């Protein structure tokens with residue numbers, strides 16, 4: 630691991646390989662979850678979808694935790710049927726909810742049978758059922774500068790990024806997103822006890838440097854996470 634200079638509140642962790650990154654991130658998350666279980670009797674984890682987290686999920690799924698005391702949620706979801714190949718819930722079921730982690734309680738978003746607004750309302754109720762604050766929230770990032778489903782041009786981006794907003798889950802639509810989405814809003818993400826941004830590859834490194842080098846949040850919504858100073862954010866990267 631190599632620590633690099635970063636703005637205050639941003640901690641950068643660079644690894645030589647994606648396997649090393651997966652091991653380190655899984656160890657860090659596992660420690661946070663163990664801490665939650667030890668102090669409160671339960672712990673919660675929100676994870677992202679896409680293609681990047683598979684290796685991390687597979688390592689984390691083998692962690693020696695009391696997984697029956699862990700709730701797993703999604704940072705964001707695509708509004709597609711639950712068995713659709715692009716469903717983030719499917720990725721989590723296939724790669725995280727296995728091995729020891731099969732004992733955890735997975736609470737996916739409500740994605741069908743309702744309007745997007747209703748899906749968001751029902752999903753938020755599930756998110757709030759334990760009245761909890763997330764122990765760990767693992768974000769991803771696209772090369773367009775989106776994180777969670779905060780896409781450039783998102784129709785409800787301002788609401789989703791409002792630090793004073795009351796909604797924890799919102800429906801959101803953006804041309805570049807592929808399909809309508811549900812997303813955690815910025816407040817519950819930044820309220821997590823541990824926030825990580827997990828990115829891999831040279832292209833995403835360039836995207837990260839671009840995001841750090843400018844301040845236009847609408848152009849690159851990940852800046853809302855990177856440039857705030859209230860919550861420490863740990864950036865995990867490997868080539």
Ligand SMILES: O=C1O[C@H](COP(=O)(O)O)[C@@H](O)[C@H](O)[C@H]1O
Nearest residue numbers: 677678679680681705769770771
């Ligand atoms: O659409 C999404 O993309 C991002 C990044 O995905 P990746 O495939 O580039 O790793 C992901 O963080 C988000 O959860 C997902 O819905």
